[in-house]
Amino acid sequence: MTIANTVLVVDDEIRSVEAIRRVLAGEFEVIGAHNAAEAETVLAGEMVQVILCDQRMPGESGVSFLKRVRDQWPDPVRLIISGYMDSEDIIAGINEAGIYQFITKPWQPDKLVESVREASALFRLQKEAGGAAVEAKPTEARLRSVVAAKRGAERLCYEFDAIVHAPTSPIAEVISLARRATEYDISVLITGASGTGKELLARAIHHGSGRAGKPFVVENCGALPDQLLESELFGCKKGAFTGAYQDRIGLFEVADGGAIFLDEIGETSPSFQVKLLRVLQEGEIRPLGAQRPRKVDVRVISATNRDLDAEVAAGRFRRDLYYRLAAFPIHVPALADRPMDIPPIATRILRDVNHAFHRAVPGFRPETVRRMQAYDWPGNVRELHNEIQRMVALSDADEPLAPDLLSGRIAHPQHAAAATATATLRDHIEALEKAQIQEALDRCNGNISRVAGSLGLSRVGLRAKMQRFGLQRHAGNGGAADGH
Structure with a gap:
């Protein structure tokens, strides 16, 4: 069977395949394969235009697999994905495998x-x-220059200077403190509300440290149940649990020599906290089902929007783990506490939205900026980003964005307050329910099963309420599976 615009994604990580499927949906038909054998079966029966292959797969590297593909199925254009920008295997095999691009x-x-x-x-x-193979055949020297440019671009994106703020902002003090954290190889705990840029700060700390150039990996600890989180972080042996069809390398091992960012660490269970504490104390991991531990050298940077002092006092978070994680605590203030940052952040967001939407909106009218600064932005920078996207989408011409393009709660806060004051008891209850579900969706990274469990709802009941309130599941960090 022939399918137009078909992309074959080869990756042993199911979540990675699904994340790419969502990104390409609507324009490409995506077929997933979780190992080389599955991919070869697809190639034998489908007309594939593009192969997007991960470099690190159990049993065989992506480059090795693509070399065989080039010999047997030369037509598809081949791309390789890797978290290791200076991978010698990729550089050495780029021409032999006929790889078009390194992502x-x-x-x-x-x-x-x-x-x-x-x-x-x-x-x-x-x-x-006429079927003649047209391939990009970069020399090894050319590829090395591309790799160096990519590494340099990444470093620029995640340096402290890339964190947008006004000169008088309290963020300046946060950055000054974070710079000190780069000087010492100790654990850092970043606290602050969702959407304040905790991960961006963590990346800046890593790229300014002595571990810069080594892996920096991210995991949202609130998005997965314990067993899957353990497998994700520590790895597992084939057959360790239902669904463990092959050996898996954990993110701590992937990050060896570098750093790992554990987001939403306050959402972890007491049993998982015990296992994480051992990793921090002993500097070793034990993959699920393995007989022996493995030594790792990883700097841990964690983040939470919870008050961990209160969680410790309530017995929900281990005191000894808290002290291990919070050797160097940093708090990021909410956007409501730094209105002076809204103009420069909005300008940066608008630049990015213009690029993504192929627009040329020059800025904001002064009244628009004043109203944005008067709003408290409970969703912080993430909410500001969504609002600016909406404004650009609603604007008919490339001219400064007018205040009438703002959402009602921002453009007319007094009307929203009046509506709240006159709302019925049922309106108050529904608003609270909607807010709680939205908070749980953000905290659990869109994982439906976890959200339903945390709210004491069935999955069917949760989905019904989401539909009623017009809420959407937005999984981040590559997307989290929800068990369908």
């Missing part, structure tokens, strides 16, 4: 789509040329 992790959705579009266009060009 680094963490990939950006818009850039990934652009790369796949280019590869698809190249595939069509091959066909129009």
Whole structure:
């Protein structure tokens, strides 16, 4: 069977395949394969335009697999994804495998789509040329320069100077404190409300430290149940639990020599906290089902929007783990506490939205900025970003954004307050219920099973309420599976 615009994604991580599927949905038909054998079965029966292959897979590297593909199925355009920008295996095998492009992790959705579009266009060009293979064949020196440029670009994106703020902002003091954290190889705990930029600060700390250039990996601890979280972080042996069909390398081992960012650490269970404490104390991990531990050298940077002091006092978070994680605590203030940051942050967001939407909106009218500064932004920078996207989408011309494009709660806060004052008891209850569900969706990274469990609802009941309130599941960090 022939399928137009078909992309084969080869990755042993199910979540990675699904994340790419969501990004390419609507423009490409995505077929997932979780190992080389599955991928070869697909290639034998489907007309595939583009192959997007992960470099690190159990049993065989992506480059090795793509070398065989080039010999047997030369038509598809081949792309490789890796979190190791200086991988010697990739550099050495790039020409032999006929790899068109090297994509680094963490990939950006818009850039990934652009790369796949280019590869698809190249595939069509091959066909129009009578089937002759048209490949990008970079020399090793050229590839090394591209790798160096990518590494340099990543460092610039995550340096402290890239954190947008006003000169008088309290963020300046936060950055000054975080710079000190780069000087010492100790654990850092970043606290603050959701959407304040805790991960961006963590990346800046890593890229300013002596571990810069080594892996920096991210895991949202609130998005997975204990067993899957353990497997994700510590790895597992084949057969360790139902669904463990092969050996898996954990993120602590992937991050060896570098750093790991554990987001929403306050959502972890007491039993998991015990296991994480052992890793921090002993400097070793034990994959699920393994007989022997493995030594790792990883700096831990964690974050939470909870008050861990209160969680410790309530017995929900281990005191000894808290002290291990919070050797160097940093608090990021909410956007409501730094209105002076809204103009420069909004300007940066608008620049990015213009690029993504292919627009040229020059800025904001003064009254628009004043109203944005008067709003308290409970969703912080994430909410501000969504609002600016909406304003650009609603604007008909590339001219400064007017205040009438703002959402009602921002443009007319007094009307929203009056409506709240006159609302019925039922309105208050529904508003509270909606807010709680939204908070749980954000905290659990869109994992439906976990959200339902935390709220004491069935999955069916939760989905019904989400539909009623117009709430959507937005999984981050590559997307979290919800068990369907």
